[in-house]
Amino acid sequence: MKRTFFSVAVTLALATAAVTAPPPAMAVATVLAQHNSPSQLVLDNSQRVLSTLEQRRPEFTKSRVALRQFVSSEFSKMFDRDYAARQVLGRHARGADDSDVKDFADALADNLMQRYGDSLLNFNTQLRVRVKSETPLPRGLGVKVASELLRSGGEPIPVDYLMRQSGGTWKVFDVMVEGVSFVQTFRQQFDEELTHKSIKQVAADLRSGQLQADAKR
Numbered sequence: 001m002k003r004t005f006f007s008v009a010v011t012l013a014l015a016t017a018a019v020t021a022p023p024p025a026m027a028v029a030t031v032l033a034q035h036n037s038p039s040q041l042v043l044d045n046s047q048r049v050l051s052t053l054e055q056r057r058p059e060f061t062k063s064r065v066a067l068r069q070f071v072s073s074e075f076s077k078m079f080d081r082d083y084a085a086r087q088v089l090g091r092h093a094r095g096a097d098d099s100d101v102k103d104f105a106d107a108l109a110d111n112l113m114q115r116y117g118d119s120l121l122n123f124n125t126q127l128r129v130r131v132k133s134e135t136p137l138p139r140g141l142g143v144k145v146a147s148e149l150l151r152s153g154g155e156p157i158p159v160d161y162l163m164r165q166s167g168g169t170w171k172v173f174d175v176m177v178e179g180v181s182f183v184q185t186f187r188q189q190f191d192e193e194l195t196h197k198s199i200k201q202v203a204a205d206l207r208s209g210q211l212q213a214d215a216k217r
Contacts, residue, residue: 038163038170039134042145046129053120061121071117080171081105087183092194100199107203111213127151189214
């Protein structure tokens with residue numbers, strides 16, 4: 001179940017739209033009053049994705065192609081794939097060619113969606129999303145939007161979205177579920193492979209299925 005929460009939270013983050021950056025130290029109540037704030041868009045788009053999953057569940061159940069197209073489209077909108085991929089690659093990204101990083105980013109995204117996309121059909125979409133705060137990241141790297149997935153009969157699930165400015169917009173580059181980071185999870189997983197193989201080879205292994213992105217906690 002935790003793997004499913006992780007994949008759903010990532011999917012919700014991938015739906016976050018680009019916005020013009022507001023001042024970094026604004027109180028969350030003030031931020032939420034602004035339609036184009038990162039916090040408001042996390043809230044709006046999280047709810048939209050959950051609602052779409054519920055409304056189109058019969059269609060997605062019959063057609064996994066339609067489900068994966070939906071998830072892929074959300075993933076592609078405003079998730080900063082290349083920047084996130086560099087964070088996942090860590091030390092292996094130093095001096096790496098941009099085209100190799102992009103190749104790895106695309107392969108990782110495709111592998112995740114193929115592996116975890118179907119699990120969204122079994123996810124309880126009767127959830128509420130509560131934004132708790134929006135705070136600046138150290139060294140001016142962006143903002144963290146802290147939120148919770150609220151479920152009846154269970155403890156809230158903390159989900160944090162890390163966002164940065166790119167080309168005058170906000171983009172998500174990391175998701176943290178119960179304090180566990182998307183970036184750190186996959187950096188640890190791929191470090192050993194990248195020690196012995198090139199970035200392009202690891203991307204090829206992800207595409208062929210020889211290597212699987214594993215969101216286990």
